[in-house]
Amino acid sequence: MVITVNGAKTELPEGTSAEELLALRRTEAPKFVSVTVNGSFVRQTERASRLLCEGDRVEILPCYMGG
Amino acid sequence: MAFTDEELERYARHIVLREIGYAGQKKLAAAKVLIVGAGGLGAPAALYLAAAGVGTLGIADDDAVELSNLQRQIIHAAADVGRKKVDSAAEKLRALNPGIEVRTYPARLTAANAAALIAPYDLVLDGTDNFAAKFLINDACVMAKKPYVHAGVLRFEGQVMTVIPGAGPCLRCVFGEPPADGGGLSCGEAGVVGAAVGVIGALQALEAVKLITGAGEPLVGRMLMFDGLSATFRTVELPPRGDGCAVCSERPTVTELTDYALPACARS
Numbered sequence: 001m002v003i004t005v006n007g008a009k010t011e012l013p014e015g016t017s018a019e020e021l022l023a024l025r026r027t028e029a030p031k032f033v034s035v036t037v038n039g040s041f042v043r044q045t046e047r048a049s050r051l052l053c054e055g056d057r058v059e060i061l062p063c064y065m066g067g
Numbered sequence: 068m069a070f071t072d073e074e075l076e077r078y079a080r081h082i083v084l085r086e087i088g089y090a091g092q093k094k095l096a097a098a099k100v101l102i103v104g105a106g107g108l109g110a111p112a113a114l115y116l117a118a119a120g121v122g123t124l125g126i127a128d129d130d131a132v133e134l135s136n137l138q139r140q141i142i143h144a145a146a147d148v149g150r151k152k153v154d155s156a157a158e159k160l161r162a163l164n165p166g167i168e169v170r171t172y173p174a175r176l177t178a179a180n181a182a183a184l185i186a187p188y189d190l191v192l193d194g195t196d197n198f199a200a201k202f203l204i205n206d207a208c209v210m211a212k213k214p215y216v217h218a219g220v221l222r223f224e225g226q227v228m229t230v231i232p233g234a235g236p237c238l239r240c241v242f243g244e245p246p247a248d249g250g251g252l253s254c255g256e257a258g259v260v261g262a263a264v265g266v267i268g269a270l271q272a273l274e275a276v277k278l279i280t281g282a283g284e285p286l287v288g289r290m291l292m293f294d295g296l297s298a299t300f301r302t303v304e305l306p307p308r309g310d311g312c313a314v315c316s317e318r319p320t321v322t323e324l325t326d327y328a329l330p331a332c333a334r335s
Contacts, residue, residue, distance in 0.1 A: 031248075032242070033242075034242045039304065039306060039307075040306055040310075041306035044244065059303055061241065061292075061303055062221075063219060063226075063241075064218075064221045064224065065196065065198055065201070065221070065253060065254075066196055066220040066221050066253060066264070067106050067107055067108045067218070067219065067220065067254075067264075
């Protein structure tokens with residue numbers, strides 16, 4: 001299936017969860033992030049059960065700590 | 068009271084702007100802004116707001132100036148190493164604009180002092196360097212119904228969002244709970260470029276000027292993301308306010324301020 005992650009089309013296996021998508025990107029992404037799917041916030045505790053579907057628009061937004 | 072001739076000259080480039088004008092400059096003069104953190108974000112933000120003629124500026128920080136701060140915290144100078152950051156910052160702000168009042172708080176923001184610290188101010192800028200402080204500012208501002216400007220930086224990147232309680236999402240609407248493990252790399256561990264944090268601090272000051280004068284559209288419901296390496300900005304639409312949010316929903320579960328016991332961050 002093809003979904004959009006931060007504006008870029010991304011190919012993923014069917015049934016990939018939000019948690020698994022985060023794990024795939026973990027090496028490049030900061031640890032503390034916000035996940036929204038089609039504009040709705042996905043809680044940390046719901047990421048494993050939130051399965052992604054063809055055409056979903058996912059935003060992975062890091063929270064930067066530094067000041 | 069009308070502006071003096073000297074003030075009219077000092078603020079001439081604001082007064083000529085259709086979006087600010089004389090009336091907007093009077094609003095800036097009457098405004099009270101609290102900047103929490105006199106570091107990489109607070110330094111440029113405070114300088115720009117003092118220059119802009121914000122009538123009362125509060126600066127809260129419990130740190131002393133260190134040599135490693137000077138690579139980016141441009142309000143402090145070599146001779147200030149070892150001084151309290153609030154004293155060093157206040158001296159520069161008063162020198163830049165003797166017509167404003169600068170108040171200093173040489174204290175760390177805590178659950179015990181946050182509400183009282185914020186109360187006299189119209190607007191708060193988050194220039195802190197750890198998630199515990201960022202969530203504390205969010206919760207205190209939501210509870211006090213004070214607008215504030217969130218910001219954070221890392222390496223060559225940064226982000227800015229304006230929170231107007233009741234009008235748009237807050238930090239918890241976007242990120243949920245504070246991270247239990249401290250949440251990531253501090254600038255001390257990962258590094259940060261002075262000019263990149265300067266961009267973000269300047270954007271916070273710009274948001275403050277807009278909120279005070281009513282100019283333009285504040286970054287409410289949007290997160291502005293800056294990537295200095297690719298020289299790009301991206302605006303991310305945020306989830307709507309209050310949808311189950313622990314602090315700003317109609318039935319909040321967080322109703323008191325808490326000092327989050329996150330691991331200590333490397334001081335930046």
